[in-house]
Amino acid sequence: MHTSTSTSASHVVHRFRWRVVDIVVASVIGVAAGVLFWLWGLAWPGLDSVLSFTPGLSGLLAGGWLFAGVLGGLIIRKPGAALYTEVVAAVVSMALGTQWAFLTFVWGLVQGAAAELGFAILLYANWRLLGALTSGALAGIAVGLLDTNFSSVAALSFEARVVYFVSAVVSGIVIAGLLSWVIAKALAATGALDRFAAGREARAREPEPSDAA
Secondary structure: OHHHHHHHHHHHHHHHOOOHHHHHHHHHHHHHHHHHHHHHHHHHHHHHHHOOOOOOHHHHHHHHHOHHHHHHHHHHOOOOHHHHHHHHHHHHHHHHOOOOOOHHHHHHHHHHHHHHHHHHOOOOOOOOHHHHHHHHHHHHHHHHHHHHHHOHHHHOOHHHHHHHHHHHHHHHHHHHHHHHHHHHHHHHHHOOOOOOHHHHHHHHOOOOHHHHO
């Protein structure tokens, strides 16, 4: 019994231990996402104007800054991956220059922690759509709370802030959650993630040549 317990604990530790390839790929995801964050920030004023017909609806844009954590978590599948990739993305975006300066890092830290919590409450055992949507939803809740209390959104009416908060959560679920899951699945199908569990699972689900015939 003792040997079995020790073996099980050792397996869990090994499964959650970061490899060099995990750090490299998580960093690449974070840097690439950071560039996209920066571009999203440049597009934000125009997109915000398009959505101005309903005060607070610009919360739908929030998911554009949330996907890094969810995508990193789905691919790396290690504790801390969602937080790490989101923070790296925020730092890269801040370094490239955003109108929010150091607050970009603060928002990234909170958003990353929320995305991480989404995987943690599922015990880092669900990397399917449920895990992605949960992580995205919590990231959306985090940015909704931040923006409606500590940004220019806080000056809006109560009704507009409610619209913003709900829109941010929806954006977190759809853009950060669903879209990240789709991207992870697509990458796994190409073989790019064969050194990760996500890629091996995709390969395992492929039909044998005799089955495809």
